[in-house]
Amino acid sequence: MINAAGREIPEIIKGITKVTPYAGPFAICPQGRMVGPKIRAGKPGSEKLLKSLEQAIDASGLRDGMTISFHHHFRNGDYVLNQVVEAIARKGIRGLTLAPSSLNDVNDAIIPHIEAGVITAIETSGGRGKLGRLMTLGKLSKPTIIRSHGGRARAIECGDLHIDVAFLGAPCCDRYGNMNGVEGRSACGSLGYAMVDAAYADTVVAITDNLVPHPVHPISIPQTQVDFVVVVDSIGDPAGIASGALRISRNPRELLMAEYATGVIEHSEYFRQGISLQLGSGGASLSAAKFIQEKMLARGITGSFGVGGITNPFVEMLEQGLFETMFDTQDFDLPSIQSLRNNPRHVEMSASYYANPHSAGPIVNNLDVVILSATEVDVDFNVNVITDSNGIIMGASGGHSDTAAGAKLAIVVAPLLRGRLPMVLDRVDTIVTPGETVDVIITERGIAVNPRRTDLIESLKGSRLPVLHIQDLQRMAVELAGKPEPLPAGDEVVALIEYRDGSIIDVVRKPK
Amino acid sequence: MSEGRREAQAGTLESADILITVALTEPGAGLQIDLVSPTMKQYGAMIRQVIEKVLTANGIADAMVHANDKGALDYTIEARMQTAIDRAVGKG
Amino acid sequence: MKMEQLKLRRAMMFMPGNNPAMLQNAGIYGADTVIFDVEDAVAVSEKDAARQLVHNAIKRLQYPCEVAVRINHIQTPFGLDDLKVILPAKPDLIRLPKAETGQDIKIIDEIIGEAEAKYGFAAGSIGMMAAIETAKGLMHAYEIATASPRMVALAIGGEDFVADLKTSRSREGWELFVARSQLLLAARAAGIQAIDSVFANANDDEGFLAETRLIKELGFDGKSVINPRQVRMAQEVFTPSEKEIKNAERVLAAYKEALERKSGVVALDGKMIDTPIVTRAERVLAYAAAVRK
Numbered sequence: 061m062i063n064a065a066g067r068e069i070p071e072i073i074k075g076i077t078k079v080t081p082y083a084g085p086f087a088i089c090p091q092g093r094m095v096g097p098k099i100r101a102g103k104p105g106s107e108k109l110l111k112s113l114e115q116a117i118d119a120s121g122l123r124d125g126m127t128i129s130f131h132h133h134f135r136n137g138d139y140v141l142n143q144v145v146e147a148i149a150r151k152g153i154r155g156l157t158l159a160p161s162s163l164n165d166v167n168d169a170i171i172p173h174i175e176a177g178v179i180t181a182i183e184t185s186g187g188r189g190k191l192g193r194l195m196t197l198g199k200l201s202k203p204t205i206i207r208s209h210g211g212r213a214r215a216i217e218c219g220d221l222h223i224d225v226a227f228l229g230a231p232c233c234d235r236y237g238n239m240n241g242v243e244g245r246s247a248c249g250s251l252g253y254a255m256v257d258a259a260y261a262d263t264v265v266a267i268t269d270n271l272v273p274h275p276v277h278p279i280s281i282p283q284t285q286v287d288f289v290v291v292v293d294s295i296g297d298p299a300g301i302a303s304g305a306l307r308i309s310r311n312p313r314e315l316l317m318a319e320y321a322t323g324v325i326e327h328s329e330y331f332r333q334g335i336s337l338q339l340g341s342g343g344a345s346l347s348a349a350k351f352i353q354e355k356m357l358a359r360g361i362t363g364s365f366g367v368g369g370i371t372n373p374f375v376e377m378l379e380q381g382l383f384e385t386m387f388d389t390q391d392f393d394l395p396s397i398q399s400l401r402n403n404p405r406h407v408e409m410s411a412s413y414y415a416n417p418h419s420a421g422p423i424v425n426n427l428d429v430v431i432l433s434a435t436e437v438d439v440d441f442n443v444n445v446i447t448d449s450n451g452i453i454m455g456a457s458g459g460h461s462d463t464a465a466g467a468k469l470a471i472v473v474a475p476l477l478r479g480r481l482p483m484v485l486d487r488v489d490t491i492v493t494p495g496e497t498v499d500v501i502i503t504e505r506g507i508a509v510n511p512r513r514t515d516l517i518e519s520l521k522g523s524r525l526p527v528l529h530i531q532d533l534q535r536m537a538v539e540l541a542g543k544p545e546p547l548p549a550g551d552e553v554v555a556l557i558e559y560r561d562g563s564i565i566d567v568v569r570k571p572k
Numbered sequence: 573m574s575e576g577r578r579e580a581q582a583g584t585l586e587s588a589d590i591l592i593t594v595a596l597t598e599p600g601a602g603l604q605i606d607l608v609s610p611t612m613k614q615y616g617a618m619i620r621q622v623i624e625k626v627l628t629a630n631g632i633a634d635a636m637v638h639a640n641d642k643g644a645l646d647y648t649i650e651a652r653m654q655t656a657i658d659r660a661v662g663k664g
Numbered sequence: 665m666k667m668e669q670l671k672l673r674r675a676m677m678f679m680p681g682n683n684p685a686m687l688q689n690a691g692i693y694g695a696d697t698v699i700f701d702v703e704d705a706v707a708v709s710e711k712d713a714a715r716q717l718v719h720n721a722i723k724r725l726q727y728p729c730e731v732a733v734r735i736n737h738i739q740t741p742f743g744l745d746d747l748k749v750i751l752p753a754k755p756d757l758i759r760l761p762k763a764e765t766g767q768d769i770k771i772i773d774e775i776i777g778e779a780e781a782k783y784g785f786a787a788g789s790i791g792m793m794a795a796i797e798t799a800k801g802l803m804h805a806y807e808i809a810t811a812s813p814r815m816v817a818l819a820i821g822g823e824d825f826v827a828d829l830k831t832s833r834s835r836e837g838w839e840l841f842v843a844r845s846q847l848l849l850a851a852r853a854a855g856i857q858a859i860d861s862v863f864a865n866a867n868d869d870e871g872f873l874a875e876t877r878l879i880k881e882l883g884f885d886g887k888s889v890i891n892p893r894q895v896r897m898a899q900e901v902f903t904p905s906e907k908e909i910k911n912a913e914r915v916l917a918a919y920k921e922a923l924e925r926k927s928g929v930v931a932l933d934g935k936m937i938d939t940p941i942v943t944r945a946e947r948v949l950a951y952a953a954a955v956r957k
Contacts, residue, residue, distance in 0.1 A: 312892035313689060450613065479587065479643025480611050504692050540645055540688065540725070544614035582713050588685035647724040648684040651717040658712060 065442065065494050067566045073553055075181070075202025082565040085465045085497050090418045090561075095219035098262045100287065109235045109289045113147040113267070116227075116290045120263040122148065125155045126224035129261060131254035132162035132185075133229070133241060133390055137300025140229035140267050142169045143292065149178045155201075157181040159221055161212060161253035161411070162456050165189040166300065174199065183221060185209065186446055186456025196453045198554040198570045204453075206446060206568075208492075209389070210415025210422060210462035211560040213256045217412060217419075220562060226261035228254045228281070229295040233268035237286025238279045242401040244270030246296040249370070249391025249400050251280045255410035258285040269295045280408055305372040306393045308350045309343040313504050317473050318347035320502045320525060321431050326355050327523045328516060330428040330469050337383075338367040338424075338463050339374065341392050342433035344473040344502075349373035356382050367414070367423060367430075369459070370396040370406075378406060387423050389414045389459075415462035417560045424459070424466025432460055434474040434501075436488045439530045441495030441510050443472055444488035446557065449481050451547060451571035453555060457492050462560050464497040469516070476503040481544060482537030484508075484530065491566040492557055506533050548572045580659030583644075583652035590644035592623075594656040595636040602634060603627060609641035622646050626653035630661075670954050672696045673817060673857055673886040674902035675895040676732070680705035682714035687721040693892040694899070697730040702746055703737075703761050711742045715749040722753040732757035732793070738771060747772065751779035756791060761821065763794035764801040766811035773812035788814065793859070796847055797821035798828045805847055809854035818851045819888060820844060822861030833864075835871055837878065848883045857885040866891040876901040903955050904948045912945035912952075919945075 063069050063081035073079055080088070102108075110116045122128070128148070130141045141160060148156070154177050158170075162185035171190055173179055183205040187195045195204045207215060215221035228251075232243035241251040246269055258264050258281045265288045266281075275283075309315060321344065325331050337352070339345050350373060356362065365385040366374050372395040378386050379399075386406045391397045399406045415422045424430075435455055436444040443464070445455045464470040472493075474483045484503065499516060501508045508530035509517045520527050550569035559565040579595035597604075605620055623637055626649075637653075644652070677695035679686045681702040690698040700721065706714040722731055733755045736742035747758070760772060769792065776790050792814040796802050802825075809818050822840055826832055831839045844860065851858035860879040863872045876887055876898050887898045904912070915932060919942050922930040930937040 312693065315893060316692060449611070480615055480645060481643075504689065542615065542618055542646065544611070545617065547613055586683070586685065588688065589683075644684060645688060647688075647720040648717065651720040652713070655713040655716045658716075 063563070063565065065491050065565050066440075067491060069564050069567060070553060073203060073556065073567075076556065080563045082494070082559050082563040085494060085559075086561075088561040088563060090218065094217045095222075095260065097260050097285075108237055108287065109271075109291070113144060113290055113292065114151065116265045116288050117144075117148055117151055117153075119288055120225045120265055122153055122225050124153055127157040127159050127222060129223045129226045129257045130160040131228055131251065131257065132160055132164060133248040133251060133253060134246065134296040134301045136164045136166045137246075137297035138164060138166055138229070139294055139296050140227060141167055144227045144267070145170045145173050145178065149173045149176065154178055155180050157183060159183040159223060161185060161209070161257075162458070163187055163191055167191060183207065185212065185458055187453045188455065192453035196447075196451065196554055196568065196570065198552050203553050203567070204555040205558055206457050206555055207558045208415065208457045208461045208560045209253065209411045209459045210417055210424065211457075211558055211562065213410070213412035213414070213416040214418045214560065214562065215558075216256050216260045217416060218562075223257055223261035225263045225265065226254075226257035227265050227267055228258060230266045230268040230281075231295070232270050232272055232276055233266050233289060234272055234274040234276045234283075235289055236274050237264075237266050237283040237289050238274070238276040238281070239266055239268070239286070240276055240278055240280040242278070242397055243272070245298055246270065246294070246301060247298075247397050248296070248301050249397040250388040250408045252389030252409055252414065253411050255281060256412050263287050265290060267292055267295055269293060302391060302397060303393050305395045306341065306346060308373065309347045311343060313475065314343040315347055316504050317344040317475075317502050319351055320507055321345075321348045321471050321473055322351035322355060323523060323525045324471060324500050324502070324507065324520065325352065325429055325469070327519050327525070328429075328469055329519060331355070331359070331361070333361045335361065335363045336365045336367070336426055336428045337363060338369070338427055338430040338467070339371075340432050341369050341371055342473070345431040345433055346371055346373060348431050349377065353377055353380075353382060365423075365426075367427060367463075368396075370399070372396060375399040375406075378403065387414070415459055415466070415560065417462070417465070422462070422466065424463050427463060427467035429469045429471065430463040430467040431471045431473060432464065432493075434472045434483070436483050436485055437472060437474055437498075437501050438485045438488045438495070439534055441498040441501060441530065442488050442491045443493040443495075443498060444490045445492050447490045447568055449489070451489055451550065451568070453568060457557070461493040461497070464493045465560065469500070470498050471500045471502060472498050473502045476505045476533060476537045477541055480541045482534065482541050484534045484537050486534070490557060490568055494559070494565060501530065501533070503533055505536055508533050578660045578662065580656050582655035582659060583648075585640060585642055588643050588645070588648065590642060590649055590652050591640045592652045592656045593638040594653070594660045596632065596660050597634045597636055599634055604636045606636070606638045607641065608639070610643060611641075618646075619649060622649045623653055626650055626657065630654075630657050632657065670950055671730070671816070672951075672954050673730075673859060675889050675898040676859060676886060677889050677892065677895055678705070678734070678862065681718045681733070682706050682710050684717065687717065688725060691725070691727040691729060693895045695729055695889070695892075695895045696886065696899070697732050697757070698727060699732040699734050699759060699888070701734045702742075702750075703734050711736065711745070715746050719749050719753045722750070722755055730756045732759050734759040734761060737762050738768060744775075747775050747779070751776060751790065752783050754783070754785055754790065757816065758790065758792050759819070760792065760794045762797045762801065762824065763808050764798060765804055766807040769794060769808055769811035769815065773814055776814065790814065791816045793817040793819060795819040795821040796843075797824035802843055802846055805850035806853055809850050809856055815854070815856055817857035817859050817885070818847055819859040820847050820861050823864070825861075837875060844879065844882055844884070852883070858883065860884045860887045862888045862890050863894070864890075866894070869897065873897055873901065904952050908948055909952050912948040915941060915945040916949070
């Protein structure tokens with residue numbers, strides 16, 4: 061069947077109970093109730109602290125065929141996922157579904173355990189490196205399910221994704237399981253993605269290298285949700301977890317795109333007292349922070365809140381009083397972690413509060429403006445951040461479709477050419493964010509406004525910004541690079557791109 | 573064309589460039605093009621065509637070309653080919 | 665006023681001539697002129713490759729601005745070959761470095777003229793400019809500026825010039841003060857533009873802005889830049905402010921009214937308006953119109 065994004069979705073997909081085609085960003089009206097966490101009875105004097113990962117795996121009751129989860133707050137410095145999967149493999153448990161909030165290059169280390177059948181399915185935000193390639197080659201027992209951050213929170217809370225055991229790295233933890241992410245050598249800042257797992261998994265195991273006396277303060281994930289605590293030598297490499305202060309790019313092309321993005325915001329109706337804003341951590345998006353800061357100062361306005369993915373430029377704006385509050389699901393650099401620890405206006409939030417569309421309203425609903433990056437875009441304003449030009453999975457969905465759907469002005473930034481390849485296409489390889497939720501596309505050679513946004517087109521008149529039709533941008537790219545040969549379409553479905561509401565917006569097929 | 577059967581190189585391995593080696597071979601040996609490119613599937617055939625076009629325009633029917641592409645556009649491929657040929661025939 | 669003087673050259677941006685990534689993106693930064701450099705930016709062993717690449721870029725890519733090529737000096741082994749390869753692509757301007765005599769200009773003028781005839785370009789369609797980088801060149805600046813009707817601008821090459829003076833560059837630029845003024849005089853006497861030297865420290869925005877304001881006050885028409893980020897900054901300095909435009913409009917209105925009244929004396933806000941003030945106001949408005957285009 062063809063879904064509302066124009067993509068052919070097979071009606072029956074191996075290993076998937078029910079395939080609901082995407083019907084529009086807000087088409088699904090969910091019924092019923094959210095699932096409840098398992099009831100446990102932690103008695104006074106009970107001991108949660110176990111001696112080893114092996115002991116914790118035994119205590120958790122993990123068996124063949126179950127689903128395990130992890131958070132990705134340690135990014136490329138993560139030691140937890142690899143260590144735990146290693147320990148599970150040693151126990152001879154097989155046929156698990158791996159459902160982390162995302163995967164990083166460092167997790168390529170688990171590939172032997174996938175090949176050996178310890179892990180046979182993956183549900184996550186995306187894939188990179190060798191793991192991405194493995195997913196694309198269809199080496200799992202069923203297609204990988206790719207969800208946005210909000211979509212994952214929704215899936216967990218409504219029961220689509222049932223987690224049997226969550227193994228959560230805890231930078232600071234006490235023996236009764238209270239934890240936070242802002243203290244300790246492996247501090248990562250917000251534990252926003254782990255919060256949903258902690259609240260809904262049948263069994264929660266905290267893994268820490270920094271056991272502190274009870275009670276931890278502040279508490280991000282409470283003892284009421286944590287069954288066991290294990291101390292290991294190290295849960296992560298600080299250098300891979302967070303960088304030093306992220307700085308504004310000096311790449312002139314990225315700066316130019318950041319200036320264009322800022323120009324669009326400045327000329328929109330949303331650039332007023334109380335603006336709310338999310339910026340990605342990509343080069344151009346991050347650089348826009350500096351220009352937006354200048355414009356806000358010049359115009360004499362302050363914002364209501366910022367959302368992130370927090371980075372140093374955002375922290376500076378919070379400290380300058382340019383924003384009242386920062387909502388934080390994850391931190392990319394050390395100043396952001398410090399700010400979350402020290403600044404009461406810097407608020408930790410869960411992935412559900414951030415973006416779950418099937419709640420009474422996530423914070424993305426209140427966003428005025430978001431600036432996002434893209435791998436590819438097309439003339440219908442659809443965005444791909446998952447597959448590369450050869451159809452290989454190499455990126456993650458993240459909060460892309462969530463923020464685009466929520467924000468009043470969703471700006472997507474992409475270079476017109478990457479190497480020789482045009483990035484404005486007839487049709488993106490894989491749709492992650494549907495064009496009807498994308499308002500503006502920015503390249504270094506021009507800006508295209510979604511024709512649905514006649515109001516924006518009007519406000520940008522007289523702005524001196526290079527506003528063109530999206531087809532003009534595409535033509536420019538082809539004039540420079542020539543028209544690329546289309547790749548032969550694959551047939552075997554190897555991954556599903558789930559829209560945030562649980563419908564299927566696209567599938568990834570194994571390239572020929 | 574001169575008698576010299578020389579080999580010459582032009583270009584770099586920087587992004588958007590292409591490193592090309594042209595070796596003039598015995599008459600009758602024909603054209604042999606050895607191309608490495610990150611966009612082989614999308615542009616491989618076009619890049620070969622450009623290389624052949626420049627060789628033909630220079631009256632060269634027998635050569636071995638090795639091209640290591642880093643995403644070069646046609647104007648660059650043509651320029652690097654021309655420079656490599658000029659250098660190979662001693663015009664460089 | 666000659667039309668040529670209305671051509672804006674507030675920011676003339678150098679791009680290394682042997683770098684495809686930079687050449688193909690040269691047009692996106694809004695520079696008034698891009699200058700493809702096959703001189704200092706290119707190693708001696710790569711001169712042939714760079715001139716071929718620049719030729720192809722000009723011929724095949726579309727630039728939304730004026731395109732100039734800085735060739736090697738014709739007394740070097742490269743300059744004549746540069747012209748031979750690059751002229752058929754029809755650049756808008758040839759920029760000669762280290763100009764010292766009017767004769768240098770005349771030789772190039774003749775070669776350009778032959779190329780225009782050979783390739784069927786309109787006679788005089790390829791312009792020239794020259795950079796003064798030595799004391800000797802400065803002594804001949806007027807002769808250089810007037811050696812060919814193709815000449816549209818004189819530029820000062822600061823680094824080489826101060827080396828020739830046996831001093832070095834300071835942040836304030838006192839060592840260049842006389843040279844800049846003298847170059848400006850020569851350019852103005854010849855009725856062409858004067859373009860200032862590059863500001864070397866790409867990370868010192870304050871210093872760049874200060875120097876650009878200074879040379880604008882001296883009378884320069886623009887600045888050579890090496891970093892795309894400096895384009896916008898230079899242009900902002902050179903673009904008349906709303907206040908300047910308003911004021912110029914008022915001056916012209918008062919002048920026009922006085923003419924209609926056949927009154928000999930024109931005054932605005934208690935100040936007398938004479939011809940130079942009217943000329944300046946006209947220049948501000950012509951400039952503002954050119955910027956808007």
